[in-house]
Amino acid sequence: MHHNKQSVVFHFDHTGHSRTNAKLVRIQLTSEFTKVDFGYNARDLYIKGGWIRMAPDTFIEIVETGQRYTLQLAENIPIAPVHHYFESQKDWRYYSLFFPSIPQQDCSINIIEVENGLFRDFNYYDVKLRMEEGMEILE
Amino acid sequence: MAISRSAYRRYKVIDSLLRNSMRKYPSLLDIQEACEQKLDMSPSLDTLEKDIRNMKSPEPDGFDAPIVYCRLNKGYYYENPNFSISSISLTDNDINSIKEAMELLQNISGDRVGDRFSYAIDKVLSSFKETFPDGNSRRKIIQTDYVPGARGFENFDLLFSACKNKYPLSFVHYSYNKRAFKSVIVHPVMLKEFENRWYLVGYSESHGALRTFGFDRIYQPLLLKRKYIASNSDEVDVYTTNLFGVYPIENQPLQLITIKTSPIITHYFEAYPVHKSQVIEKRSSGVGIFHFELVPTVELVRLFRSYGKELKVIEPIWLHKFVKEI
Numbered sequence: 409m410h411h412n413k414q415s416v417v418f419h420f421d422h423t424g425h426s427r428t429n430a431k432l433v434r435i436q437l438t439s440e441f442t443k444v445d446f447g448y449n450a451r452d453l454y455i456k457g458g459w460i461r462m463a464p465d466t467f468i469e470i471v472e473t474g475q476r477y478t479l480q481l482a483e484n485i486p487i488a489p490v491h492h493y494f495e496s497q498k499d500w501r502y503y504s505l506f507f508p509s510i511p512q513q514d515c516s517i518n519i520i521e522v523e524n525g526l527f528r529d530f531n532y533y534d535v536k537l538r539m540e541e542g543m544e545i546l547e
Numbered sequence: 548m549a550i551s552r553s554a555y556r557r558y559k560v561i562d563s564l565l566r567n568s569m570r571k572y573p574s575l576l577d578i579q580e581a582c583e584q585k586l587d588m589s590p591s592l593d594t595l596e597k598d599i600r601n602m603k604s605p606e607p608d609g610f611d612a613p614i615v616y617c618r619l620n621k622g623y624y625y626e627n628p629n630f631s632i633s634s635i636s637l638t639d640n641d642i643n644s645i646k647e648a649m650e651l652l653q654n655i656s657g658d659r660v661g662d663r664f665s666y667a668i669d670k671v672l673s674s675f676k677e678t679f680p681d682g683n684s685r686r687k688i689i690q691t692d693y694v695p696g697a698r699g700f701e702n703f704d705l706l707f708s709a710c711k712n713k714y715p716l717s718f719v720h721y722s723y724n725k726r727a728f729k730s731v732i733v734h735p736v737m738l739k740e741f742e743n744r745w746y747l748v749g750y751s752e753s754h755g756a757l758r759t760f761g762f763d764r765i766y767q768p769l770l771l772k773r774k775y776i777a778s779n780s781d782e783v784d785v786y787t788t789n790l791f792g793v794y795p796i797e798n799q800p801l802q803l804i805t806i807k808t809s810p811i812i813t814h815y816f817e818a819y820p821v822h823k824s825q826v827i828e829k830r831s832s833g834v835g836i837f838h839f840e841l842v843p844t845v846e847l848v849r850l851f852r853s854y855g856k857e858l859k860v861i862e863p864i865w866l867h868k869f870v871k872e873i
Contacts, residue, residue, distance in 0.1 A: 417717050417769055419730035433719045433730045436769075445719060445767065447728025500721060502728065502766045543732070546714060546770035 415439070416512065416542030422535060426527035428453075430460070430503075432519070432535065437542065442468060442477065442507040444519060446485075446530075450494040450501075457494030460501060461486050462530070463521045468507045471516040471534065481506040514538055553588075557598050558610070560585050562632045565614065565625050572622025599623065602632065692743055699745070699762030703738075706747050706768060710735045713775040716749070718768040720760055729753070733760065734776040736783055739793060741846065746793045748786050750778045757782050759793045785842055791821050792846020799843045802863060808835040809857040821850070836861070 415438040422432040430448035450457025464487050466479040479487075485503035486492050492501065510517070516536050522529040560581050564573040573581070575592045583589045590598075602612040613626035709716050716733045735749035736757065744761060751758040757778055789801050808816055810833030817827065817835070824840040841847065843866055851858055851870050860867040 417771075419717065419732070421729065431728050433728050434717070434767075445730075447719060447721065447766075449726050498726070500726065500728075502719060502721065504767075543717060544772040545717075546772045 413439075413512075415545040415547065416539070417545055418537060418542050420535065422532060425525075425531045425533060426529075428527055429530050429532070430501075432532055435535070435537065436545070437510065437512050437537075438545075439509055441480070442510050444468075444505045444507070446503055446505070448501045448503070450497050450499040452497040454494075454497070457497045457499050459491040459493045460503075461488045461491045462505065463488050466505065466519070466521045466530075468510060469518040469520060470510065471518060473515075475510075477507045477510055479505055479507060512539060512542075554598065554601070556586055557582060557590060557595070558602055558632055561595070561598060561602065562612075565623060566631055568628075572617055572620035572624055574622045577622070694743075697745070697763065699765050702762065702765060702768055703745070705770070706735065706738060706762075706765075709768070709770055710737055710747075710749075713777075715771040715773045715775055716768050717771055718760075719766040721764045721766065723764065731760075732771070732773075733758070734778070736778055736786070739786070741793050748793075750776050752776070757786060759786075788823075789840070789842045790844055791839075791841055791850070792844040794845040796843045796845065796848070796869075801840060801842050804839045804841055804843065804847075804860070804866060805862040806837050806839075806851065807859045807861055808837065808854070810834060812854050812857045821847075 415436065418435045418437075420432050420434065423429055424432070428451060430446040432444065433447055434443075434445040436443040436445075448460055462479065462482050462485050464479065468477045469475070483504040483506070484501065485505075494501075505519075514537065516534050519530075519532040519535065521531055525531050561578055564570075564578055564581055567573075570577075575595050578595050579589060579592065582595075599614055601609050603609060603614050605611050610632045612632060613630055614623055615626045616623055706716075708714070714735070716735055717730065718733070719728055719730050721728050732752040733747065733749040734752075735747055737748050739746045739748055739759070744763075746762065747760045747765065748757060749760070750756070785795070785801065813827075813829065813833060813835030816825070816837055821837075822839050822841055824838075826838045828836040828838075830836070848866075848870055851860060860870050
């Protein structure tokens, strides 16, 4: 358990290891949890836009220490084997993943759905968290 | 939690007993007896005990009433002798004005007002029903085209608070046109409703200017502990006074716009002016020439186009072409 004194939010415009991944848009660090927000557009590769879901053992890894934090809760996206099926190629989904609280210190993190995953797996490497760029949230 | 009318009637009885300086320290049995006399009902002692607990509860659930039990006199009293649950004295005129305003608000607001405000209204209404047993403020006299369930409206209270207290916001915005998610920092100025849709107007740090964000495209707003950037008052004026709609057409300043309308459409424009700057020159045939001083908006163009051949933009030329080409 880390004792983060304040809650901070970081803004990102970060695409995962594949262009088909959801876009990572925000990370929130609090004393209770780490929340990662994503936005995903359904793709025209599939007739009705395809599907999304998260692997239950998705984790955050702190690059510098190798410490891992496993997914605790997913909001607005189902956990595999359940899928969310889009109805059209123009649909979208905003969703959030909750992990245990990570230390509030400069670091890089990986957010990994599947280790050595394929293009369709939502993996994000070397996401830099610079504390001076974090914005304090009013509780 | 709303207070029921019957509970409120009991609270009034309890309040009047606790304020009666001629007969201090009423017991639960005294309160029960008073309820029998005044309300033609005999609530149980448990109910009355619960009522006192509820009255002592802090706002907004209760009245924060300073009720204390005196062991010596075996009865209840107000620790602050000036306290009353209805301590504001109102004249008949005041009450009538409030009654009319509340009826209007109930009719037009529906679910638009936040939960806290609805609760406050319910609380006042329960008092008002007590005073005016013939009141029927729930009857809908005015109907608006509001349909509940609009996406993003759940953020109304937070966005209102951010505007009121000048708290910068972090949220994720989804653009329908660009099909893109973007995290933004916005210094909110005001909330605006247009054609039954709600918008946040504020200074966007990434745009470096005032921008309008539809509630439906705002995801998970957070209040930030960050220095508030106040918008230029002239620019804010544009949004408050010189727009029809919400989305200004980029790089178009305040300008004179002239349109020509068929006789039938002229009636509508005369009856429902689009903007306070609207001026009409009416021809003997009934054709109207209307002038406006406005910042052109997407919504203005949409309005003009909705009249088809019955309306023609005369000036400026670029707008004439724009309306025809879209």
